[in-house]
Amino acid sequence: MLGPVNHIALAVPDLAEAMARYRDRLGAHVSAPQVLPDHGVTVAFVECGPTKVELLEPWGDASPIAAFLARNPTGGLHHICHEVGDLLAARDRLVSEGARILGDGKPKIGAHGRPVLFLHPKDFFGVLIELEEVKPTSAEA
Numbered sequence: 190m191l192g193p194v195n196h197i198a199l200a201v202p203d204l205a206e207a208m209a210r211y212r213d214r215l216g217a218h219v220s221a222p223q224v225l226p227d228h229g230v231t232v233a234f235v236e237c238g239p240t241k242v243e244l245l246e247p248w249g250d251a252s253p254i255a256a257f258l259a260r261n262p263t264g265g266l267h268h269i270c271h272e273v274g275d276l277l278a279a280r281d282r283l284v285s286e287g288a289r290i291l292g293d294g295k296p297k298i299g300a301h302g303r304p305v306l307f308l309h310p311k312d313f314f315g316v317l318i319e320l321e322e323v324k325p326t327s328a329e330a
């Protein structure tokens with residue numbers, strides 16, 4: 190059920206500064222920032238192969254990363270995102286096994302235009318996990 194790591198996310202206090210540091214010190218290509226009001230973040234991706242680094246800055250008054258940054262004011266590792274082929278099937282199986290889905294349990298459209306869900310960090314050894322639906326291609330199915 191669990192697929193490759195799509196991205197590893199860092200919460201950062203200043204997105205422009207984080208983007209510049211990845212670009213200038215590490216020579217990375219960084220995507221343009223994208224505001225995602227539904228998620229309460231502004232995001233940019235460090236393009237470094239199939240697994241990306243996602244840089245997150247809080248957006249708006251109710252950002253889900255605000256408390257995390259208050260506890261980690263210089264930033265920190267926020268979540269790991271795995272791809273899954275069927276997000277609703279993965280959700281239903283996880284719920285039946287007692288895992289907690291964050292929010293209202295319904296997928297939202299994430300930064301890549303695909304449905305995503307989050308699993309409670311207390312159910313996965315203190316790590317927040319995001320699941321992103323990536324449908325298998327017909328060759329893989």
Ligand SMILES: CC[C@@H](C(=O)O)C(=O)SCCNC(=O)CCNC(=O)[C@H](O)C(C)(C)COP(=O)(O)OP(=O)(O)OC[C@H]1O[C@@H](n2cnc3c(N)ncnc32)[C@H](O)[C@@H]1OP(=O)(O)O
Nearest residue numbers: 228232253254256257267291299300301307310315316317
């Ligand atoms: C860009 C769009 C999308 C994509 O396509 O990639 C994204 O990635 S959006 C990313 C931002 N969105 C989310 O994170 C949504 C899911 N997150 C949440 O709902 C909340 O962040 C949370 C996980 C419920 C935590 O919210 P918070 O306000 O921090 O709650 P608490 O302060 O009560 O913390 C509870 C408990 O959990 C620990 N915690 C919090 N965040 C993390 C974390 N990122 N990793 C590990 N542990 C975390 C926190 O320390 C508390 O622990 P205790 O003190 O021991 O109770």
Ligand SMILES: [Co+2]
Nearest residue numbers: 198243270319
């Ligand atoms: Co993410």
